[in-house]
Amino acid sequence: MSLDVAAIREQFPILKREIDGNPLVYLDNAATTQKPQCVIDALVNYYTTCNSNVHRGAHRLADEATRHFEAARDIVKDFINAPKREEVIWTSGTTEGINIVANGLGQLLSPGDEVIATGMDHHANLVTWQQACKASGATLKTVPVLDSGELDQDAYDALLNERTKFVAFPHVSNALGTVNPIKEMTAKAKQFDAWVLVDGAQGAAHGRVDVQDIGCDFYAFSGHKVYGPMGVGALWGKESVLANWPVWRTGGEMISTVTLQDATWNVLPYRFEAGTPNVGDAIAMGEAIRWFSALDQDAVAAHEKALLDHATKLAEEFEGLTIIGQAKEKIGVLSFVLDHGHPADIGFLLDRQGIAVRTGDHCAQPLMARFNVPGTARASFSVYNTLEEVDALFVALKKVRTMLA
């Protein structure tokens, strides 16, 4: 079954925009995806009909808001195939999810312990572990990236040992599009009983996730990269691990009993959800995942592969262009540089033609240094993009090349 892309596009009002008289070609989906009307409606409906604080009100609105909020948690649980709803923590996004884990890890590690991250991580999945290691005296090791844009699995094997307490890696590289062998990497770490966190910021955007199949302890992702609103995301953690993980922010909702001098903590998931949660956005994120999950996932994967294959073919034929990141398993991202022209120049001149791409270091400065580039231009694709839009990118890029020659 194929995807009716035209019908999908109809549901995204922003795709009708024009930029300087050109139709918008939105190829910055790895930064954030656009939102379908049903998600926008979910947000508006929440504030129009049942806005209220959750879990504590003695009235109808609070009941309704709580019901929708907890139903959204169930949608997230099903999307990632989590065993229990209590394991799904609402966050402000991937970065906060990783910080919750890193904050606890900093308290659990001792000098001599080792943490493994990778040379392809974005800063959210690197700086956090640096800080956890600094706080605890543990040592941070990183898995190098091969010229292909894949993680060096031999080096990873060599880094793992009985001192390894924690391993973190991205499901999909935001800057290169590399899909990492997360199940195999998790299994290797588990031979040494290390905790494993998979950064799903880019992974969750492309299809259902199965945390039980991966075998990891934590999986963090953002709503806004999966057609949902900004400012909301989810952290999944195994109940056996999360239940004893040091608490993050303290305050209301996350407590069980409080005296003037002490407090005890609430049960999962609430022990990690201090304060009033982002109810409206969580409900709309649930709607986004419901919408996305309802699409034929095989057809989504086939369409996204067709977009990337077409873009890669045109890029290989394009004189003066170098693709950064040529992993065998890639999804959603074409990162490149031109012989003449800084990525910022490329981005500006594409924008002037209505083509939205990201340029710069993609919050992954060590990775850019690894490839000896100041940054790249990155076109990233989503379910609503078309082959014609990929063609438009390369027509516009020809003009850029001429202007910068």
Place this chain on the structure above:
Amino acid sequence: MSLPSIEEIVDDLLFFDDWEDKYKYIIDLGKSLPVFDEAWRTPERLVKGCQSSVWIQPGSEQDSAKGEVLTFAVDSDAIIVRGLLGLVLAALNHKTPEEILAFDVTGYFESLDLERHLSPTRGNGLRSIVGRIQNIAKSAA
């Protein structure tokens, strides 16, 4: 080489109806800026934007008519930003501190329909460079 005067630049840029011609002019202006000594690309001279970087080396010299004037050598790794820096230098280089402080950079960029490059959201370092030039002028005034 000397940059075109600010009047020439405004005339030239307003003459183009087509965005491509306009930006080709800015790119050519960037190419025509004096070479910035590679050894000057140091952290003290750097204004890092998240998309492109800009370097600035201030100096001063005596002008027979005006007395002491401020001079600036500038560079960027992005050619369009280098061109925009050329526009800034055409207005602010070789001017007295008082002339620099009296000059309305925002109005100048607006008259060229280029004000969005000065926007804080662009992350190209241009806005910070203008601020730095103005601060140097304030200290010297």
